[in-house]
Amino acid sequence: MDEKVIILTGNPNTGKTTIFNALTGLHQKTGNWPGVTVEVKEGYFTYKDTRFKVIDLPGTYSLTSFTEDERIARNILVREKVDAVVVIADSSNLERNLYLVTLLLELEQKIVVALNMYDVAEEKGLTVDVENLEKILGIRFVKTVGNRKTGIDALSEVIYEAIHHGEKIESATARISYGREMEEEISSIAKYVMQISAPYPSRFFAVRLIEKDTDFIKLAREKNVYERIRKNLDAIDARFPDVEDYLIEKRYGFIHGIAKECISVKNLLEDKIELTNRLDRIFTHSFFGGIIFLFLIWLTFNIVFSWGGPFTMLLQKFFSFLAVNADKILHLLHFPEWSTSLICDGILHGVGSVLVFLPNIFLLFFIFSALEDSGYMARAAFVTDRLMHKIGLHGKSAIPMILGFGCNVPAIMATRTLETKKDRIVTILALPFMSCSARLPVYLLFAGIFFRKHQGSILFSLYFIGLVLGLLTARLFKTLCFKGETTPIIMELPPYHAPDVRNMLISAWERAYLFLRKAGTSIFAGVVIIWFLSYFPLSAGYAGENSFTGIIGRTIAPVLKPAGFGFWQAGVALLSGLVAKELVVGTLGTVLGGEQSMVAALSGLFTPVSAYAFMLMTLLYIPCIATVAIIRHEAGTRWAVIATLWSLFAGWLAAVLFYQLFSPL
Amino acid sequence: MRKDTIMIPLNKAGTGKYRIVNVGPVGFGSKRRLTTLGIFTGDEIEVTKPAPGPVIFEKGGTRIGIGQGMAMHIMVEKIQ
Numbered sequence: 001m002d003e004k005v006i007i008l009t010g011n012p013n014t015g016k017t018t019i020f021n022a023l024t025g026l027h028q029k030t031g032n033w034p035g036v037t038v039e040v041k042e043g044y045f046t047y048k049d050t051r052f053k054v055i056d057l058p059g060t061y062s063l064t065s066f067t068e069d070e071r072i073a074r075n076i077l078v079r080e081k082v083d084a085v086v087v088i089a090d091s092s093n094l095e096r097n098l099y100l101v102t103l104l105l106e107l108e109q110k111i112v113v114a115l116n117m118y119d120v121a122e123e124k125g126l127t128v129d130v131e132n133l134e135k136i137l138g139i140r141f142v143k144t145v146g147n148r149k150t151g152i153d154a155l156s157e158v159i160y161e162a163i164h165h166g167e168k169i170e171s172a173t174a175r176i177s178y179g180r181e182m183e184e185e186i187s188s189i190a191k192y193v194m195q196i197s198a199p200y201p202s203r204f205f206a207v208r209l210i211e212k213d214t215d216f217i218k219l220a221r222e223k224n225v226y227e228r229i230r231k232n233l234d235a236i237d238a239r240f241p242d243v244e245d246y247l248i249e250k251r252y253g254f255i256h257g258i259a260k261e262c263i264s265v266k267n268l269l270e271d272k273i274e275l276t277n278r279l280d281r282i283f284t285h286s287f288f289g290g291i292i293f294l295f296l297i298w299l300t301f302n303i304v305f306s307w308g309g310p311f312t313m314l315l316q317k318f319f320s321f322l323a324v325n326a327d328k329i330l331h332l333l334h335f336p337e338w339s340t341s342l343i344c345d346g347i348l349h350g351v352g353s354v355l356v357f358l359p360n361i362f363l364l365f366f367i368f369s370a371l372e373d374s375g376y377m378a379r380a381a382f383v384t385d386r387l388m389h390k391i392g393l394h395g396k397s398a399i400p401m402i403l404g405f406g407c408n409v410p411a412i413m414a415t416r417t418l419e420t421k422k423d424r425i426v427t428i429l430a431l432p433f434m435s436c437s438a439r440l441p442v443y444l445l446f447a448g449i450f451f452r453k454h455q456g457s458i459l460f461s462l463y464f465i466g467l468v469l470g471l472l473t474a475r476l477f478k479t480l481c482f483k484g485e486t487t488p489i490i491m492e493l494p495p496y497h498a499p500d501v502r503n504m505l506i507s508a509w510e511r512a513y514l515f516l517r518k519a520g521t522s523i524f525a526g527v528v529i530i531w532f533l534s535y536f537p538l539s540a541g542y543a544g545e546n547s548f549t550g551i552i553g554r555t556i557a558p559v560l561k562p563a564g565f566g567f568w569q570a571g572v573a574l575l576s577g578l579v580a581k582e583l584v585v586g587t588l589g590t591v592l593g594g595e596q597s598m599v600a601a602l603s604g605l606f607t608p609v610s611a612y613a614f615m616l617m618t619l620l621y622i623p624c625i626a627t628v629a630i631i632r633h634e635a636g637t638r639w640a641v642i643a644t645l646w647s648l649f650a651g652w653l654a655a656v657l658f659y660q661l662f663s664p665l
Numbered sequence: 666m667r668k669d670t671i672m673i674p675l676n677k678a679g680t681g682k683y684r685i686v687n688v689g690p691v692g693f694g695s696k697r698r699l700t701t702l703g704i705f706t707g708d709e710i711e712v713t714k715p716a717p718g719p720v721i722f723e724k725g726g727t728r729i730g731i732g733q734g735m736a737m738h739i740m741v742e743k744i745q
Contacts, residue, residue, distance in 0.1 A: 059700050093726050096703045124726070248700045275712045276728070284730070286718035378730075386730050395732060432672035488735035490698045493721060493728040 002050045004163050005080060009073060009104075010088035011097055013375075013494035014061030015116045015564040016298035018146035019088050020056045021506055023156070032227060040076065047156040050163075055080070061096075061101045065206070065215040068416030077107060078199040083163045084110040085513060086155075090127060091121035091143070094263060098255045101137070102176055106204040110162050111139040114155055118143040120495075125266035133262045138172030147500045159528035170540035176254045178207075180248060185236050186210065189229050196223040210236055211244050276495050280330040283376065289383040296371070301463065302456040304363045305444070312444070319352030320596055338535065345593070346531030347524070350586040354523055355516075357441040357582070362512045364437055365406060365522040373499035377402065378491060385489045390477030392469045394418055395489030401470065404434030405463065406511065408627040411436075411636055426474045428635050432623035432647050433461045437515075438581040442618045445585050449603055450611040458612075468618050469650060523586060530572070530587050549591060563655035564610030574617065580624050613659040621651030669679040672741060676736035682744040683722075684709050689738035701728060709744060 010016045024043030041056040050205050057076060058069040065071045077085065085104055089097035094115070104111055115121075115128060130141045140158045144151035177183060189206040190197075196219070197205035210233065220226040240246045283289055323344050330340040330606040371377050377399065385395025396418050404411035418424045435443075443462055447455040533548035544550055545568065553568025556575065560566045569591050577584040592598040606614065622628070622644050632640035666727035672686055685708050686697050704710070704724060713728070720736040722729060731739075 030680050066697065066701075095725055096727050099701070099703065244697060245700050245705075248697075249705055252703055252705070280714045280721050280728075284714060284718050284721065286716075286722070289718060382730050382732070385719065389732065389734065488695055488697060489730075489732040490702070490735065492702060493730045495728065 001046070003053060004050055004083040005053045005055065005180065006084045006086055006159060006163075007077060007080075008054060008056045008086050008088060009077070009100070010059060010116075011061055011090065011093075011100060011492075013378075013492065014059070014088045014090040014097065014657070015146040016059060016088040018500060018503055019114060019116060019144065019152070020054065021154075021503060022149050022152045023052075024054055024647040040072070045156070047160050050160060052156075061100065063100070063107075064211065064212050064384070067418075071215065077104075077109070082109060084112055084159055086159060087111060087113045088116050088146075089113055091115040091118045092126060094121075094122050094126075095252070095255050095380060095505065098258070099251060100516070101139075102251045102255060105137070105139075105176070106201065106207065108201045108204075112155070112159050112162050113139060113141045114144045114151070115141055116144045116146050118151070118337055119145045119148070120497075123272070127264045127266070129264075133258070136172065136174045136262070146641055147503075174254075174258065176251060178250045179341055182210075182236075182246075182250075185232060192225055192229045192232075193220065196220070196225055207247065209233065211247060225654070231531075231532055237553055279496055280379065280493070283379040284382050286386075289379070290387075290648075293380055293383045296376070298456075298460050300364070300367045300371075301459050301659060303362050305456055305459060308357075308360040308363050312356050319348060319356065320656050323348040323352065327332055341535060342528070342531055345369065345534075346527055346590060349593070350527030350530065350583075350590045351519055351524055352589070354441060354582040354586045354589075355519055357444060357585075358512060358515060360444065361437050361515050362508045365511040366438075366504050366508035368406060369504045370499040373497075373503055375494045375496045378493050381491060382489065387471075391475045392482075393427060393430065393471070393474050394423045396491075397423065397430070397474075400427060400431060401434050401467075402607075403432045404436060406437055407514075408434065408436050408623055409630050412627065412630045415634070425635050425639060426478050426482060428631055428639065429477050429643055429646070430470035430474040432627055432631075432643060433466045433473060433620060433650075435466040435619055436581070436623075437511075439618055441582050441585045443615055445588075446602070446611045446615050447607070449599055450606065450608040458615075462615055462619050465616065465654075469620065469654070473646065473650070504664040519582075522580055523582055526576055526583045527586050527590060530576055530583075530590050559652070560617075560655075562660065563613045563652065564659035565606065565614050565617075567605060569605065570614060574621065577618065578622060580626075581618065584618055591646055607663070610659055610662045612662075613655040616658055617651045617655040619651070620647055620654055622648050670745075672740045672742050674737050675709075675712070675720055675722075675739040675741050676713050677731050678720070678741055678743075679715050680712050682709060682711050683741035684744055685739060686742055687740040689740065694734060699729075703727065704729065710741070 008016055008020055020041065020043060024045050040058070043054045043056065045052050045054065055076065057073045060067075060070045062070055062071045063074040063077075065074075085107075087097070087104065089101070101111065101113060115130070118128075121128070128141075128143075130143065133141050140162050142151055142158045144155055146152075178186065186203060186206050189209060190202040193205045193209070194202045200208075203220075205216060205432045209220060209229065217226060220229070238241060242605040283292060285292075290435055324346060327340060327344045330343065373379075380402065381395050381398045384398035384401075386398055388395050397415070399412045401416040404415050408431055412428055413435065415424045415427045415431070418427060439462075440459075443459055446453075447458045451458045530549060533552070534550075536548055537546075539546075541547070545554070549572045550568050552575065553571035556567045556571030557568050560570060560574075569588065572591060573584045573587040588602070589598050592601040602611075623631075628640055628644055633642050675683075685704070685706050688699065699705075706718060708724055710722040710724045712720060712722045716733050716736060719730045719732055
């Protein structure tokens with residue numbers, strides 16, 4: 001079958017993910033792009049005789065080298081063999097969305113624009129003259145309503161047509177002009193870069209150079225053409241003092257002209273706008289905004305706990321049932337002793353005690369995606385901006401930090417939207433203290449045993465302490481290593497709308513799946529290693545004090561003693577938590593003989609105070625190996641080492657202080 | 666022509682329609698970010714949520730929020 005590659009792009013908040021989900025269903029995976037750590041998703045769908053590979057880019061406003069996302073989007077657009085670019089545009093914001101289209105036109109690719117959320121635009125009284133738009137720009141437009149799956153077939157058809165019998169952009173009746181003088185300059189620079197501009201068209205390359213785009217200047221330098229065009233660029237600078245703004249304004253001028261001809265506005269839906277305004281005034285209120293934010297996060301964790309609880313119990317019963325019966329059956333079948341132990345004590349207990357938290361993780365991301373989808377997350381960034389600024393962080397640090405509650409790894413990747421390196425590093429250093437969902441199983445276990453009546457509040461307190469320590473860390477490193485102002489926050493605020501359940505389910509499933517995969521791979525491997533260390537030497541008895549785990553644990557134990565958990569089981573659990581923090585529970589499950597006996601054993605080993613100290617330690621000490629690796633990738637080895645040592649120290653100190661202050665003498 | 670209007674920084678503006686007169690020293694990148702979003706000097710905007718806290722304004726269906734610190738440097742005049 002014929003395979004074609006299409007790229008989905010568009011501004012943030014245009015319903016791009018919804019269209020991607022509608023096109024590809026569940027046939028998607030996170031793509032592996034060399035040198036790209038931002039999540040780029042790939043999916044497939046078949047239409048007529050053609051199989052389409054769809055690449056979903058992170059949302060961007062532009063194609064400069066201003067933020068990492070834009071740079072990545074641009075690189076993928078030219079790197080891969082692309083048959084068509086599909087721009088998902090918000091129909092009620094068409095002028096702003098067409099800006100990206102004008103940049104893509106300069107890349108000279110086949111473009112299809114989905115006028116998405118067309119129903120909302122119609123409600124607002126907007127009508128778009130699609131035929132006229134197509135004639136003027138020489139590209140195809142399709143009206144879609146992603147969340148109702150309207151226009152998806154039409155979109156597939158138009159993509160199919162554009163690729164198989166597409167007309168050329170040349171048929172366009174209007175082209176962007178930057179003014180006579182500027183156009184002359186562009187063509188003369190384009191001539192110089194003609195030989196070296198590939199894979200970019202020479203005009204595109206020339207315009208980027210005039211815009212002083214650092215990536216392109218570097219490219220031109222490497223190819224030894226920069227010196228030759230330098231005097232042209234200087235001349236342009238002299239004549240156009242604000243050349244970047246000049247070019248942007250010209251593009252918007254071009255779009256505005258088209259919009260006047262093709263978009264008609266009748267009457268605006270005042271009620272709905274008024275509602276958005278009112279909600280904004282509440283959610284971003286300088287006092288109540290913060291309270292609402294805290295309340296929503298607190299509510300989320302309570303829901304995760306109370307709704308997830310029954311399912312967790314069911315899974316727990318299921319796994320102990322499995323372990324007991326597997327043990328019986330394997331004995332009956334005369335399996336060797338060690339293999340029975342590996343399967344029952346090691347794998348079923350270890351992996352089982354981690355997997356029981358699947359419902360909680362699913363719920364957490366289900367709710368998070370609702371907050372994101374509804375438009376609230378963008379407001380939350382503003383609510384936190386003032387505080388963030390005082391601390392030396394950027395309002396945009398808030399979104400990675402909220403993501404950090406899910407998993408630190410994508411959160412650290414998400415810091416790429418921060419514009420300066422210093423803002424990024426400060427945020428990255430604070431991030432590991434955001435309590436990711438891998439730490440949740442540990443809290444759930446201990447809070448369930450020692451703080452049965454106040455589980456929600458205990459959870460909340462840990463998340464809160466993590467946040468505060470993260471912020472203190474940022475403040476500390478900001479004053480120590482990065483002096484100077486943080487860049488101010490500017491963000492588009494999407495209109496509020498009811499979240500789409502299908503998207504929420506897909507997003508929750510994605511995270512749950514990642515968790516399952518981790519359980520099947522690194523957690524599984526970790527559990528097997530722990531089992532091995534516990535089983536040998538045989539004379540010590542399984543997971544006994546004199547087994548290898550016991551010995552390792554005993555070595556660490558003295559250091560942990562001032563924190564109230566100076567016994568070897570805790571030492572081993574913390575050590576294995578380096579692989580993945582869920583393993584803290586998995587290991588306790590293994591060394592204490594499965595969920596049932598673990599609960600009893602833990603209530604003997606810990607007091608409520610030392611249990612809380614242990615939770616603090618789990619919260620703060622070294623992020624998992626994956627997180628350290630991503631810090632190294634994003635910020636360099638030096639910062640990865642600093643982050644590791646710092647968090648280890650902070651975790652130990654917090655646990656010790658807490659225990660010493662609150663333990664009854 | 667504009668004798669009867671007064672320039673005020675955006676963080677002092679209440680809800681209502683304004684024209685952007687000048688974008689002051691907001692640091693590299695910030696002005697560029699505004700222009701990329703389609704906000705230029707001379708544009709008409711409508712403030713929907715004034716300071717304290719972030720300032721939110723609307724232009725042609727796009728809703729943009731900016732921090733108070735930045736709003737301080739954007740000079741606007743009221744449109745009657």
